[in-house]
Amino acid sequence: xxxxxxxxxxxxxxxxxxxxxxxxxxxxxxxxxxxxxxxxxxxxxxxxxxxxxxxxxxxxxxxxxxxxxxxxxxxxxxxxxxxxxxxxxxxxxxxxxxxxxxxxxxxxxxxxxxxxxxxxxxxxxxxxxxxxxxxxxxxxxxxxxxxxxxxxxxxxxxxxxxxxxxxxxxxxxxxxxxxxxxxxxxxxxxxxxxxxxxxxxxxxxxxxxxxxxxxxxxxxxxxxxxxxxxxxxxxxxxxxxxxxxxxxxxxxxxxxxxxxxxxxxxxxxxxxxxxxxxxxxxxxxxxxxxxxx
Ligand SMILES: NC(=O)c1ccc[n+]([C@@H]2O[C@H](COP(=O)([O-])OP(=O)(O)OC[C@H]3O[C@@H](n4cnc5c(N)ncnc54)[C@H](OP(=O)(O)O)[C@@H]3O)[C@@H](O)[C@H]2O)c1
Numbered sequence: 001x002x003x004x005x006x007x008x009x010x011x012x013x014x015x016x017x018x019x020x021x022x023x024x025x026x027x028x029x030x031x032x033x034x035x036x037x038x039x040x041x042x043x044x045x046x047x048x049x050x051x052x053x054x055x056x057x058x059x060x061x062x063x064x065x066x067x068x069x070x071x072x073x074x075x076x077x078x079x080x081x082x083x084x085x086x087x088x089x090x091x092x093x094x095x096x097x098x099x100x101x102x103x104x105x106x107x108x109x110x111x112x113x114x115x116x117x118x119x120x121x122x123x124x125x126x127x128x129x130x131x132x133x134x135x136x137x138x139x140x141x142x143x144x145x146x147x148x149x150x151x152x153x154x155x156x157x158x159x160x161x162x163x164x165x166x167x168x169x170x171x172x173x174x175x176x177x178x179x180x181x182x183x184x185x186x187x188x189x190x191x192x193x194x195x196x197x198x199x200x201x202x203x204x205x206x207x208x209x210x211x212x213x214x215x216x217x218x219x220x221x222x223x224x225x226x227x228x229x230x231x232x233x234x235x236x237x238x239x240x241x242x243x244x245x246x247x248x249x250x251x252x253x254x255x256x257x258x259x260x261x262x263x264x265x266x267x268x269x270x271x272x273x274x275x276x277x278x279x280x281x282x283x284x285x286x287x288x289x290x291x292x293x
Contacts, residue, residue, distance in 0.1 A: 005266035011274035033288035034063035035093040041071035086114040093119035093284040119283035137283045139173035144275030146184035157186035164192045165212035211252035221257025231266040
């Protein structure tokens with residue numbers, strides 16, 4: 001049986017540690033950290049993710065405000081809303097939830113957020129700082145994956161890490177972090193994508209395999225080396241009439257098959273997702289001047 005990389009339990013521990021740090025440092029005069037989120041339109045998974053972020057903030061004691069803007073919001077209107085929050089000195093983190101409706105230019109929006117408040121680490125300045133190994137903020141999902149591995153004693157150093165997916169949110173920052181000469185890095189990194197030929201022949205060579213694709217149960221048991229460490233990032237909804245909501249969440253790996261071969265595996269749900277939220281909260285506190293270690 002593979003070890004389960006329990007991101008839910010680890011994130012609870014991180015959040016409890018943050019709450020303790022927040023209480024202690026606020027009593028010494030630091031301002032309450034504050035996160036503002038923005039969502040354009042009503043894409044349901046985004047609403048669910050924002051709720052999880054809100055719950056975590058409230059539990060820790062981080063201030064939280066969410067702006068839900070109408071689907072037809074223009075670039076100019078969004079710029080104005082972002083600019084207002086950029087100028088509000090009581091807000092330490094601003095996150096514009098992706099995906100945005102297709103009429104909005106996602107990269108341009110990422111550039112609007114003041115780099116000092118860009119707790120998602122999407123602004124080119126912050127991406128550049130990450131790239132040179134001097135990050136202002138940790139990219140939330142990538143850092144969550146690395147912290148989960150380290151917490152269970154699986155240091156990527158010297159290992160062959162195969163990341164499937166090259167998105168700006170997950171695959172790319174994770175590849176950089178795992179490659180850098182730093183804690184949680186020093187891996188030999190292979191990045192795969194939709195044009196990669198014979199993907200199973202590459203995933204089978206992974207000591208650490210990180211699928212971040214968005215394709216339900218695509219990675220089968222025989223795509224994985226015996227004894228590999230697997231961190232499943234994908235979150236996919238598959239219809240399930242036995243559930244009240246009509247669907248269940250699965251990852252990018254066929255869990256049963258892969259668990260039988262892996263040494264350790266992060267499940268979906270309960271693996272990377274909660275870790276992402278814990279790192280976000282850490283970033284908001286850092287942005288507000290807190291010592292978060
Ligand atoms: N747990 C969390 O906190 C968290 C956070 C973010 C995302 N996610 C989940 O992670 C998954 C990926 O998210 P994302 O935002 O990175 O998605 P994305 O932007 O759609 O990127 C998906 C990546 O997978 C690659 N890909 C697609 N089909 C493939 C195939 N058949 N073979 C190999 N590679 C393939 C794509 O290649 P191309 O570049 O060639 O198109 C792309 O690089 C989603 O399920 C998402 O919900 C989870």
